[in-house]
Amino acid sequence: MDFSFSREQVMFKKEVIRFAKKEIVPRVQxxxxxxxxxxxxxxxxxxxxxxxxxxxxxxxxxxxxxxTTVLAGEALGEAGxxxxxxxxxxxxxxxCADTIFRHGTDAQRQHxxxxxxxxxxxxxxxxxxxxxxxxxxxxxxxATRQGDTYVLNGTKMWITNGPIADVAVVYAKTDPDQQHAGxxxxxxxxxxxxxxxxxxxxxxxxxxxxxxxxxxxNCVIPAENLLGNEGExxxxxxxxxxxxxxxxxxxFVGSTTYLVKKCADYAKGRVQFGKPIGxxxxxxxxxxxxxxxxxxxxxxxxxxxxxxxxxxxxxxxxAAVAKLFIGxxxxxxxxxxxxxHGGYGYTHEFDVERIFRDTRLAPIGGGTSEVQKMIISxxx
Amino acid sequence: xxxxxxxEAEKLFEAIRSIAATAPAEEDLAGATVDTIxxxxxxxLKTLAGAGYLQDGLAGDASxxxxxxxxxxxxxxxxxxxxxxxxxxxxxxLGRALARWGTGATQEQWREGLLQGxxxxxxxxxxEAMNVQNDPLxxxxxxxxxxxxxxxxxxxxxxxxxxxxxxxVGLLDDRPAIFMLDAGTxxxxxxxxVPTMGYDGIRMADVTLDACVLPEENVxxxxxxxxxxxxxxxxxxxxxxxxxxxxxxxxxxxxxxxxKSHRSGGKPVIAYQEVGFKLSEMLTLYQTAQLLAYRAVxxxxxxxxxxxxxxxxxxxFATEAAERVAGDAxxxxxxxxxxxxxxSESAYRAAKWTQIGGISTEIAxxxxxxxxxxxxxxx
Numbered sequence: 001m002d003f004s005f006s007r008e009q010v011m012f013k014k015e016v017i018r019f020a021k022k023e024i025v026p027r028v029q030x031x032x033x034x035x036x037x038x039x040x041x042x043x044x045x046x047x048x049x050x051x052x053x054x055x056x057x058x059x060x061x062x063x064x065x066x067x068t069t070v071l072a073g074e075a076l077g078e079a080g081x082x083x084x085x086x087x088x089x090x091x092x093x094x095x096c097a098d099t100i101f102r103h104g105t106d107a108q109r110q111h112x113x114x115x116x117x118x119x120x121x122x123x124x125x126x127x128x129x130x131x132x133x134x135x136x137x138x139x140x141x142x143a144t145r146q147g148d149t150y151v152l153n154g155t156k157m158w159i160t161n162g163p164i165a166d167v168a169v170v171y172a173k174t175d176p177d178q179q180h181a182g183x184x185x186x187x188x189x190x191x192x193x194x195x196x197x198x199x200x201x202x203x204x205x206x207x208x209x210x211x212x213x214x215x216x217x218n219c220v221i222p223a224e225n226l227l228g229n230e231g232e233x234x235x236x237x238x239x240x241x242x243x244x245x246x247x248x249x250x251x252f253v254g255s256t257t258y259l260v261k262k263c264a265d266y267a268k269g270r271v272q273f274g275k276p277i278g279x280x281x282x283x284x285x286x287x288x289x290x291x292x293x294x295x296x297x298x299x300x301x302x303x304x305x306x307x308x309x310x311x312x313x314x315x316x317x318x319a320a321v322a323k324l325f326i327g328x329x330x331x332x333x334x335x336x337x338x339x340x341h342g343g344y345g346y347t348h349e350f351d352v353e354r355i356f357r358d359t360r361l362a363p364i365g366g367g368t369s370e371v372q373k374m375i376i377s378x379x380x
Numbered sequence: 381x382x383x384x385x386x387x388e389a390e391k392l393f394e395a396i397r398s399i400a401a402t403a404p405a406e407e408d409l410a411g412a413t414v415d416t417i418x419x420x421x422x423x424x425l426k427t428l429a430g431a432g433y434l435q436d437g438l439a440g441d442a443s444x445x446x447x448x449x450x451x452x453x454x455x456x457x458x459x460x461x462x463x464x465x466x467x468x469x470x471x472x473x474l475g476r477a478l479a480r481w482g483t484g485a486t487q488e489q490w491r492e493g494l495l496q497g498x499x500x501x502x503x504x505x506x507x508e509a510m511n512v513q514n515d516p517l518x519x520x521x522x523x524x525x526x527x528x529x530x531x532x533x534x535x536x537x538x539x540x541x542x543x544x545x546x547x548x549v550g551l552l553d554d555r556p557a558i559f560m561l562d563a564g565t566x567x568x569x570x571x572x573x574v575p576t577m578g579y580d581g582i583r584m585a586d587v588t589l590d591a592c593v594l595p596e597e598n599v600x601x602x603x604x605x606x607x608x609x610x611x612x613x614x615x616x617x618x619x620x621x622x623x624x625x626x627x628x629x630x631x632x633x634x635x636x637x638x639x640k641s642h643r644s645g646g647k648p649v650i651a652y653q654e655v656g657f658k659l660s661e662m663l664t665l666y667q668t669a670q671l672l673a674y675r676a677v678x679x680x681x682x683x684x685x686x687x688x689x690x691x692x693x694x695x696x697f698a699t700e701a702a703e704r705v706a707g708d709a710x711x712x713x714x715x716x717x718x719x720x721x722x723x724s725e726s727a728y729r730a731a732k733w734t735q736i737g738g739i740s741t742e743i744a745x746x747x748x749x750x751x752x753x754x755x756x757x758x759x
Contacts, residue, residue, distance in 0.1 A: 001447045002382040003675045264752045284749020291748055292693045299671035303383050321664045377656030
C-alpha cells in the first residue's frame, strides 16, 4: 500500500487552495445569503482548469487523473468554498460533462466538452423524479422514437444547476415495459421547445447552487442526441456514482480541515472565565472529533479515486461505505463547530452556520444513508 | 498511491491465519493457570518467530512494511485475541525498544531472545500518577559501585506473571530509562494476577521494585531528548489499534454469518432492515478504521509528527468503533452472542482495554486538540 501523492499533485492542491481563497471565497457568504449562483467564480474555475480537469487536453481539459481531480475538490473545501458551488461543479463536470465524454460520439464530445470544460456552458443531469429517487427503475419519464427524433415527456426533480444549465443529460424510459434495461440517456440543449426548468427551489443549505425541476412536455430532440444505445442509460447513471463517491465527497473532507482551523482560531481568541476556551478539554474534544472524522474520511474517498484510476469497475460496497460514513459522520462534526462558536455560530456572521446547513445534504444527496445501508447489506 | 497489498504481504497474512488457527480458543484460556497460558504463549511466539512475524516493523522499516505489519497484526488479533496482545507487548513494545535503543552484548542477547520467541517479555510503564502531562516517573534508579539500584511500583503490567524478562520504565540520571530485570531478581515482586473484565487469556499484574540491583549494562538508555514515554505509548497504541481491528473483523464476521443463516419469520434475519442496516454500519466503521490505521502507520516513517497525530486519531476511532461494532454484533446475535465463547461477547469486553491502554482515548483527544490549537501537549 502507498498513500502518497506525487509532488506535482501536492503542488497543484496548494495552487487550487490559493486560487480559491483569492478568487472565490471572498464572495461566498454574500452569495449564500442572497441564494445566488456565482457565475463569475464558476467561470474562473473553468479558466483555472478545474471544471475540465480530467478531460483530455485536446478537448480543453487538463488531462489529469482521478486522484488529482479529487484533490482539487478537497482543496476547494479546504479553502472555504461553499458546498453550493462545489455541488454545482460536481453536477456540471461529473454528472453531465463526464457522461457525454464517456458515452458520446466524437461529434458530441467535440461539440460539448470544450465549452463545458471552460465553463462557457453549464451542465446538469436529470435522473431523479418526484416519485423516483434512488428507485431509478420506477421513473416515469418516457422517450418515444418518432422517425429521426425522440419525444420526451415527464418531470425531473432535485436537479442541481437545472435553472441555469445550458445542457442537460436526461434519463428517460425508451421501453416503459422494462425496468433498468428500459432506461436511455439523452442530451438536451437549453431552449429546446418543450424543455423548461421550474423556478429555483428554496433550500436549507447549498443555497448558491440552483436546484429545480425539469419539465419535458412533448420535447422533441434529434435522434442523434441519444447517448450510446437505447437501454444503456442505467449503466451510465451508475457510472456517475463513481464520481458521487469520490470527487463529489472530496469537498466535505476539505471542508473539515477548514473547520478545524476556523474553530481552533476562534477557540484561541475567545476568552471565558479568564482564559481562552481552547484551554478547556471539552473544546479540545470537539476539535479532536473534527480532525478524526476528516482523517478517517480522506482515505475512503481516495480509495475510490485510486481504483477508478486503475480502470477497475466500481466496487459498490466500498463506494457505499464511503458515502455512508461521510454522510452520517459529517453532521455531528459541523454541529460541534456551530456549538463551539456559541451564539456567534448561530449567526450568518460566522460561516460555520453555512457549513452546517450545507453539510446537511451529505446524507441525502446522491443516495441517502439508508440507501447506502441497503446496498451494503445486500453486497456483504 | 496504491491501495492494494503486494503478493508477498498476502502470503504473510495467509501464514499468520494458519498459525492463528492453531491457537487455543479464548474461552479455554479464561480459567487457565499461568503455566498453561505461558506454554501456549511460548508456542505461539516460537511459531510466529519462524514465520518472520516478530522481527518485522521494529526498526523503522519502510512505510509499506509498516502497513503490511499492521494488517498482519490485525489478522492475528482477529483469531487469537489474548495471545496477540501478550505476543505484541513482549515483542512489538519491549522488543522494539531493545531493537531501537539497545547497545552492548547483554541488550543484544535480550533483543534476540525476545524476537526469536525464546523469552516472554513485559514492559512495566504505568504508574499511579502518570497523566496527560507525563508527570515525572516515580520509579527511579541510582548508580552505586558500578551497578544500578532501582525502586518503584508499576500497575497493570501485561505478561508480568509469565515474563522471563521485564523492562521497567523509570528515571536514571534524570533521563527516561528502561531497567531490564530478570524475573527472579531480588527485590522484584509480582502481584497475583489482576482479575480483568476482558482479555480472558492474558495475565496482568502489579510490579514492585524494592532496591533491585542490576548491572549498568542492563539499563536501556535511549539518546538524550528521545520522547521515550511518548514512543512507548505510540507503539502500544499501534498494537491496540490492530487489536481493535481484529475485534471488529471477528465480531462483524460472526454477526454477518449468523444473520445470513438464522431465519426468523420465514427469512434470514439479514433481510430485515434493522439487522441489515446495523451490519452496514458495522462494516463501515470497520473499513474506515482499517484505512485510517493503515494510513497512520504509513505516515509515521516520513512524517513522524503528522504520523503520531494520525496514530492518536486512529487509536481513538478504531478502539471506540470496536466497542460499537462488538456491541451491535451482540444485538444481532441475541442470546447466541451473550453466551460466553462468542467472539462478539469477548470483543465487547476486551474493547474497553484498547481504549484505556496506551494513551487513553480521552488523553488522545486532548493531544489532538492541543495540536489543532498549536498548544504544547497537556496545556
